Amino acid sequence: MKGEPKDLKFTVNGKTVELKVKPKALLLDVLRNDLKLTGTRTGCEVSACGACTVNLDGKAVRACSILALQANGHDVVTIEGVADGDKLHPIQQAMVDHGAIECGFCTSGMVLSARALLAENPKPTIEDIKKAIQGNLCADSGYVKYIEAIQMAAAKMRGGE
Amino acid sequence: MKDFEYFVPKTVKEAISLLGKLKEDAKIIAGGQSMLVLMKQNMLTPENLVDIKGVTELDYMNYDKGKGLMIGSLTTHSTIEKSPIIKKQYPVLAEMEDNVAAVQTRNYGTIGGNVCHGEPAGDPSVVFIALNAKLKLVGGKGERVISSEDFYKDTLEVDLKPDEILTEIQVPPIPPNTGVAHEKLMFQKGDLGIVGAAASVTINPSSGVCEAACIALSNVASTPFRAKSAEKVLVGKVINDKVLEEAAEAMSADISPPSDVHGSEEYRKAMAKVFFKRAVTKALERAKAKS
Numbered sequence: 130m131k132g133e134p135k136d137l138k139f140t141v142n143g144k145t146v147e148l149k150v151k152p153k154a155l156l157l158d159v160l161r162n163d164l165k166l167t168g169t170r171t172g173c174e175v176s177a178c179g180a181c182t183v184n185l186d187g188k189a190v191r192a193c194s195i196l197a198l199q200a201n202g203h204d205v206v207t208i209e210g211v212a213d214g215d216k217l218h219p220i221q222q223a224m225v226d227h228g229a230i231e232c233g234f235c236t237s238g239m240v241l242s243a244r245a246l247l248a249e250n251p252k253p254t255i256e257d258i259k260k261a262i263q264g265n266l267c268a269d270s271g272y273v274k275y276i277e278a279i280q281m282a283a284a285k286m287r288g289g290e
Numbered sequence: 291m292k293d294f295e296y297f298v299p300k301t302v303k304e305a306i307s308l309l310g311k312l313k314e315d316a317k318i319i320a321g322g323q324s325m326l327v328l329m330k331q332n333m334l335t336p337e338n339l340v341d342i343k344g345v346t347e348l349d350y351m352n353y354d355k356g357k358g359l360m361i362g363s364l365t366t367h368s369t370i371e372k373s374p375i376i377k378k379q380y381p382v383l384a385e386m387e388d389n390v391a392a393v394q395t396r397n398y399g400t401i402g403g404n405v406c407h408g409e410p411a412g413d414p415s416v417v418f419i420a421l422n423a424k425l426k427l428v429g430g431k432g433e434r435v436i437s438s439e440d441f442y443k444d445t446l447e448v449d450l451k452p453d454e455i456l457t458e459i460q461v462p463p464i465p466p467n468t469g470v471a472h473e474k475l476m477f478q479k480g481d482l483g484i485v486g487a488a489a490s491v492t493i494n495p496s497s498g499v500c501e502a503a504c505i506a507l508s509n510v511a512s513t514p515f516r517a518k519s520a521e522k523v524l525v526g527k528v529i530n531d532k533v534l535e536e537a538a539e540a541m542s543a544d545i546s547p548p549s550d551v552h553g554s555e556e557y558r559k560a561m562a563k564v565f566f567k568r569a570v571t572k573a574l575e576r577a578k579a580k581s
Binding site for chain 2: 130131132133135151152153155174175176179182185188189190191194195196198199201202242245260261263264
C-alpha cells in the first residue's frame with residue numbers, strides 16, 4: 130500500500146539501527162524525530178543552508194535532501210557521533226577554543242563538513258576549507274573564525290600542535 | 291510531501307522491468323537533489339518512486355583515447371569534479387562541476403539525474419551539448435543512443451520513455467586545435483546560473499580561422515539552447531571582436547529568456563550576450579594555446 134512504512138537498517142554513529150519509516154520520510158526527520166538526534170538542525174529544508182549536514186559513508190551530505198530509505202545499508206554520522214566519549218573531536222575543540230561558535234545553529238553542519246574534508250584532505254589550504262564549507266551558511270557571518278578553527282584542527286590532527 | 295510506493299531495484303534489468311510494469315505512474319529517483327525539492331512542494335507527486343541510486347553498475351567512468359569518455363549515469367558530481375582523467379582530458383567538466391551547487395549536493399547528486407531533470411538552467415547539459423556528447427538510453431525494447439541536444443523537450447521534460455533509463459553519457463574525444471569553456475552568471479558561487487554559456491571552438495592552426503563551433507546556453511529558453519545562428523557567423527572567419535559581437539547579436543535575436551525574480555528578460559538577454567562572448571573568447575584562447 131502507498132506510503133506504508135518500510136524497513137530501514139543502517140548504522141548511526143557506529144550503532145546498527147533498525148526501524149520502520151514511511152517512504153517519504155527524510156533522513157533529517159528520522160534522525161531528529163525517530164532517533165531523537167536533534168543536533169542535526171532543520172534549517173531551510175530546501176538544500177540551501179547546510180545546517181542539516183551529516184556524513185554519509187564519510188561524505189558530507191544534506192539530511193534534508195535524502196530519503197531516509199536511501200540510507201538503508203549505509204553509515205551515517207551525526208554531530209552526536211563526532212566526539213570520542215566525553216573528549217571533543219579536534220574540530221569541535223578548535224571551534225570552542227577559537228570562539229568560532231556564535232549562535233551555534235550552523236555549527237553541527239560546519240563540523241560535519243569539516244570532518245569530511247579532513248578525512249579526505251588532512252592538509253587543506255584556506256581555499257579548500259572555504260570550498261568545503263561553501264554550502265554551510267552562517268547567519269552570524271562567522272566564517273573567518275570557522276576557517277581558522279578548521280585549520281587549527283587540521284594541524285592538531287596531523288600531530289603538530 | 292505526498293505518500294508514494296517505494297521500490298529499490300538493484301540492477302538495470304530489474305529497474306527496467308519494474309518501470310515496464312508500473313508504466314506512466316512511476317518516477318525514477320537517483321540522488322534526488324533536484325527532485326526532492328519539487329516533491330516537497332508537491333509540484334511533483336509520483337504514485338511510485340523507483341530509487342536507482344543503489345544500482346552500482348551505473349557508477350563508473352571509462353576513458354579511451356579513441357572513443358572518449360563514458361560516464362555511467364550514477365556517477366556523482368563530486369567524482370567527476372575530482373577525477374584526474376577529467377581534469378586532464380576534459381578540464382571544462384571539472385570547472386563546470388566546481389560551480390554546480392555545493393559540496394553536499396555534489397556528493398550525493400548524480401550526473402544522470404541532473405541531465406534527466408531537464409532543468410533549462412542546468413550546467414552539465416550545456417557543457418555536454420558543446421562537447422557533442424551522446425546519451426545512451428536503455429528500455430524494455432532495447433537501447434538507443436541520441437545526441438544530448440535532442441534529449442530536451444521542454445522545461446523539466448526530456449525524451450525518456452516510461453520504461454527507459456539513462457545509463458551512460460558518451461563524450462567523444464576533444465578534436466585537435468579545439469578549446470572548450472563554460473561560463474555562468476551567479477549571484478553566489480554554486481547558484482543556478484541566471485544565464486550560462488558553454489562553447490567549443492576549433493581553429494585552423496596556421497590561418498586561425500574558426501573551423502567549427504558548438505555553443506549552448508542555459509536559462510535563456512525552455513530547454514538548453516544551441517546557438518546555431520551564432521555558430522554560423524563564427525565558422526569560416528578569424529574570430530575578432532567584431533565577429534564575436536555579430537555572433538552574439540545573432541544568438542540574442544533567437545532567444546526569449548524567462549523573466550523572474552533573478553532577472554528580467556531584458557537583463558538575461560544582455561547577460562546572455564556577455565557570457566556567450568566570455569565563453570567563446572576563453573574557448574578560442576584555449577584552442578590557440580593547443581595549436
